Amino acid sequence: MFSSPSSYGKLDVSAGAVTGVMNFNINSASSLTYNNTYATVLNGLKLNNLGNSYRTFTSGGNVYQWALVHRVGGPATQTDLVIQPAPLSSAPPTLAELKAALLADSYLIAPINCDTQASVAALGNSLQGLFAMQSAGVINGMTYDCSLFGPNNICVSAGGRFTGISAFPNNTVSALIISAYRFSPNLRFGGYLDQNLSQSTPGGIAQLNNGPMVSVYLGYGHKVRMALV
Incomplete structure (x- = not known):
């Protein structure tokens, strides 16, 4: 006033x-x-x-x-x-x-100079946390798969994902759906949609968007899988 x-x-x-x-x-x-x-x-x-x-x-x-x-x-x-x-x-x-x-x-x-240096340092710390959280999400996505198929060789599952980075006060909550078609007991083709629902990124300097993470994959046997994110 x-x-x-x-x-x-x-x-x-x-x-x-x-x-x-x-x-x-x-x-x-x-x-x-x-x-x-x-x-x-x-x-x-x-x-x-x-x-x-x-x-x-x-x-x-x-x-x-x-x-x-x-x-x-x-x-x-x-x-x-x-x-x-x-x-x-x-x-x-x-x-x-x-x-x-x-x-x-x-x-x-x-x-001025000291403001710029402080801003760059704050931005770097914020981005480091966001990159670590995104990397964790992608790594988790590489393990998504279907293991239980119905009589028509189709598998559909839904779930959720919570990702938190211990070194940073950042976390995300996502919903995901995974589906696949089994060509044979050892060969299946599938994909997933991982949609970010909420995020906590304190500081307000950098934020994640809420766009989905989408992937398709080709699975063979129980240990070999190729994915395209």
């Missing part, structure tokens, strides 16, 4: 470790001032923890362009809110135009 240039809310999380991503917005009852900087609106929260860093705000018939910025040469964890000098009379500036205008006043809207 912004009541005046000297009276406004601040968020200070410098005492703890920040993970995940949040979106910033301005309370609809706020009163903003053009050509003004609201210092240290956020403290301890880097730009790579923000889902958005600029937007417009409308109040009293006026449209304000705001941006969350770092001061060039200032603390990496201190984020200020800058309101552009004049009301918007046309379309909001492009990101490139906004960056240029802010840089002229010694502000950076783009992440």
